[in-house]
Amino acid sequence: MRHRLKDVAERAGVSVKTVSNVVNGYLHVRPDTRARVEEAIAELNYRPNLSARNLRKGRTGVIALAVPELDIPYFAELARHVVTAAAEHGWTVLIDQTGGGPEQERKVAGGIGDHLIDGLILSPLALTAEDLAGLAGMPMVLLGERIDHGPADHVAIDNVAAAHAVTAHLIGLGRRRIAAIGAQRTPEGVSARLRLAGYAAALAEADIGYDERLVAPAPAWHRADGATALRHLLASGVRPDAVFCFNDTLALGALRALHEAGLRVPEDVAVAGFDDIEDGRFSVPTLTTISPDKERIARLAVDLLANRLTGDPEAPPQELTAPHHLIPRESTTP
Amino acid sequence: MRHRLKDVAERAGVSVKTVSNVVNGYLHVRPDTRARVEEAIAELNYRPNLSARNLRKGRTGVIALAVPELDIPYFAELARHVVTAAAEHGWTVLIDQTGGGPEQERKVAGGIGDHLIDGLILSPLALTAEDLAGLAGMPMVLLGERIDHGPADHVAIDNVAAAHAVTAHLIGLGRRRIAAIGAQRTPEGVSARLRLAGYAAALAEADIGYDERLVAPAPAWHRADGATALRHLLASGVRPDAVFCFNDTLALGALRALHEAGLRVPEDVAVAGFDDIEDGRFSVPTLTTISPDKERIARLAVDLLANRLTGDPEAPPQELTAPHHLIPRESTTP
DNA sequence: CCAGGTTTCTACAACGTTGTAAGCAACGTT
DNA sequence: AACGTTGCTTACAACGTTGTAGAAACCTGG
Numbered sequence: 001m002r003h004r005l006k007d008v009a010e011r012a013g014v015s016v017k018t019v020s021n022v023v024n025g026y027l028h029v030r031p032d033t034r035a036r037v038e039e040a041i042a043e044l045n046y047r048p049n050l051s052a053r054n055l056r057k058g059r060t061g062v063i064a065l066a067v068p069e070l071d072i073p074y075f076a077e078l079a080r081h082v083v084t085a086a087a088e089h090g091w092t093v094l095i096d097q098t099g100g101g102p103e104q105e106r107k108v109a110g111g112i113g114d115h116l117i118d119g120l121i122l123s124p125l126a127l128t129a130e131d132l133a134g135l136a137g138m139p140m141v142l143l144g145e146r147i148d149h150g151p152a153d154h155v156a157i158d159n160v161a162a163a164h165a166v167t168a169h170l171i172g173l174g175r176r177r178i179a180a181i182g183a184q185r186t187p188e189g190v191s192a193r194l195r196l197a198g199y200a201a202a203l204a205e206a207d208i209g210y211d212e213r214l215v216a217p218a219p220a221w222h223r224a225d226g227a228t229a230l231r232h233l234l235a236s237g238v239r240p241d242a243v244f245c246f247n248d249t250l251a252l253g254a255l256r257a258l259h260e261a262g263l264r265v266p267e268d269v270a271v272a273g274f275d276d277i278e279d280g281r282f283s284v285p286t287l288t289t290i291s292p293d294k295e296r297i298a299r300l301a302v303d304l305l306a307n308r309l310t311g312d313p314e315a316p317p318q319e320l321t322a323p324h325h326l327i328p329r330e331s332t333t334p
Numbered sequence: 335m336r337h338r339l340k341d342v343a344e345r346a347g348v349s350v351k352t353v354s355n356v357v358n359g360y361l362h363v364r365p366d367t368r369a370r371v372e373e374a375i376a377e378l379n380y381r382p383n384l385s386a387r388n389l390r391k392g393r394t395g396v397i398a399l400a401v402p403e404l405d406i407p408y409f410a411e412l413a414r415h416v417v418t419a420a421a422e423h424g425w426t427v428l429i430d431q432t433g434g435g436p437e438q439e440r441k442v443a444g445g446i447g448d449h450l451i452d453g454l455i456l457s458p459l460a461l462t463a464e465d466l467a468g469l470a471g472m473p474m475v476l477l478g479e480r481i482d483h484g485p486a487d488h489v490a491i492d493n494v495a496a497a498h499a500v501t502a503h504l505i506g507l508g509r510r511r512i513a514a515i516g517a518q519r520t521p522e523g524v525s526a527r528l529r530l531a532g533y534a535a536a537l538a539e540a541d542i543g544y545d546e547r548l549v550a551p552a553p554a555w556h557r558a559d560g561a562t563a564l565r566h567l568l569a570s571g572v573r574p575d576a577v578f579c580f581n582d583t584l585a586l587g588a589l590r591a592l593h594e595a596g597l598r599v600p601e602d603v604a605v606a607g608f609d610d611i612e613d614g615r616f617s618v619p620t621l622t623t624i625s626p627d628k629e630r631i632a633r634l635a636v637d638l639l640a641n642r643l644t645g646d647p648e649a650p651p652q653e654l655t656a657p658h659h660l661i662p663r664e665s666t667t668p
Numbered sequence: 669c670c671a672g673g674t675t676t677c678t679a680c681a682a683c684g685t686t687g688t689a690a691g692c693a694a695c696g697t698t
Numbered sequence: 699a700a701c702g703t704t705g706c707t708t709a710c711a712a713c714g715t716t717g718t719a720g721a722a723a724c725c726t727g728g
Contacts, residue, residue: 049449052684054385076405115383282557386714
């Protein structure tokens with residue numbers, strides 16, 4: 001049922017290597033020989049054994065994409081773009097879920113190196129520079145937050161500028177009591193820190209005091225966390241006139257909580273998110289958000305990885321920034 | 335940097351095979367030998383080369399999960415469960431997007447068989463029995479719709495019963511003009527056909543006439559399609575008092591369109607979906623839906639695949655049904 | 669101390685592929 | 699006619715692993 005180069009070779013009356021040459025598009029094969037071989041390949045429905053090829057070549061043609069959770073829409077959308085970009089390089093993408101915990105991330109990053117993949121695109125939530133040090137040798141590109149002094153290439157958007165833009169947008173609408181949802185005090189929450197910084201900077205620019213009570217932490221960034229955070233905020237007697245959520249799923253949860261509290265969006269409270277996931281384009285109301293160019297992020301990451309693999313593995317790590325833009329929708333402007 | 339069995343063997347002063355035996359947990363290795371080998375393994379940070387192992391064993395330890403689109407929440411959630419279930423068998427899951435087109439699906443199904451994967455879990459949208467015939471030899475489990483006379487194992491829920499339950503629920507609320515969104519006339523739309531059948535059966539049972547004008551087709555099952563379908567419906571002068579959408583994303587789109595039309599849900603129009611994706615638990619209003627047991631589906635599929643791989647590959651195909659239940663939420667019951 | 673068994677280890681040959689080096693034609697050039 | 703050149707093809711040896719078969723060491727009970 002399953003054929004090898006040898007079977008094709010016998011059928012075509014040539015050597016094994018000649019068949020290999022045809023398969024790999026080697027130039028110097030006589031047209032009639034090539035035709036005979038191709039015919040034999042077709043007849044036997046021959047397919048190369050990738051394990052053998054990989055063993056021989058030392059490359060597998062597979063790269064891994066490790067994200068915290070596949071069913072967070074942002075990562076699913078990103079994954080789609082990465083798969084597409086990788087396909088252009090002839091790579092297959094192995095998608096891995098880290099679960100976001102440091103343990104898991106470390107394990108994925110380390111354990112996956114079982115010679116199965118050529119490189120890794122990692123979207124870390126909780127990884128530190130130390131963890132990465134153990135991975136030296138595995139070509140790697142990080143997505144999202146920069147890990148200081150990390151040894152790896154890195155692609156991100158300018159989180160501070162983006163958060164600043166959202167906050168300024170809310171201020172421009174006349175809002176003054178702007179809550180921030182999604183803060184994280186853990187050292188790992190780099191995204192949270194940067195977005196909080198942008199938020200604070202925009203407030204300062206507009207001479208609005210930073211009110212600790214308006215800043216709500218969220219352990220994770222799911223819908224449920226957004227809803228819970230906002231409920232707590234309201235229960236504690238704080239009454240914001242706008243909410244900047246550090247991602248869209250948090251914002252969708254917040255919308256839900258506001259609805260339950262009988263507050264109108266955007267009349268009573270304006271809401272903005274971050275990520276531009278598809279849900280936000282159809283929610284009621286539709287969600288104002290920052291749209292990172294996910295396609296570009298994916299493409300840059302894949303290209304960086306390609307450079308690592310074909311070029312100098314010791315070259316200094318690169319930091320690339322992908323564009324983003326603000327998309328005002330109903331949740332801030334009716 | 336990268337070490338092989340041979341390096342470990344030299345360091346431990348034993349033969350290559352003995353190291354292999356230790357790595358594979360072979361029983362008859364003297365404790366002190368084992369200790370020496372394990373020490374050497376740790377010191378060199380040895381990791382087996384999977385390509386070589388696969389080549390030798392004829393198994394890769396990788397299975398593929400092919401779904402139409404990763405950023406459809408239902409598939410993302412399903413993927414998570416499949417990855418979890420597969421991990422228990424020691425398998426890695428290669429996730430593939432088919433894009434849903436027949437061309438693509440055929441290609442994935444066929445082309446992926448490059449000896450890279452041991453088996454395939456395929457969630458087909460457009461595949462026919464004929465396409466599958468070409469894949470004979472690749473152990474495979476189908477998710478979702480049954481392909482008549484297909485040669486593969488199959489896991490699904492009882493679509494007719496589920497659709498019947500939703501429709502009956504709407505009828506029980508006193509609704510009589512119940513629209514169905516997501517119909518597909520193409521021969522491929524098996525899910526659509528089954529759900530439509532359940533819908534029609536429930537209507538018939540309640541002595542409600544089947545009104546062709548209330549049945550709206552949808553080319554795909556995205557939010558945008560749901561919104562568009564409902565807008566057309568309303569524009570054509572039809573005024574339903576309930577809408578059964580064939581999946582949740584369609585329903586979320588429909589909610590959006592109803593909102594834009596100024597109709598209240600559920601007071602003016604009740605809305606129900608299918609799949610129980612997370613979005614529906616936080617939308618405004620929350621979404622009544624059918625909840626298929628995704629974890630069970632994933633587990634059954636993986637177990638079926640395991641049986642194929644270890645047992646008789648020629649055994650007659652199995653058909654398994656996973657449970658589902660109706661979850662009434664705000665979109666039908668305030 | 670030996671026969672017979674069991675445990676522990678090793679050498680060798682695959683698995684299917686491709687890089688290397690080299691062979692053999694058939695050229696055109698000296 | 700002898701010579702390199704070029705085009706095409708082939709044999710051989712890896713890549714790192716594990717199954718097989720068997721050798722060596724170790725037991726046991728006579």
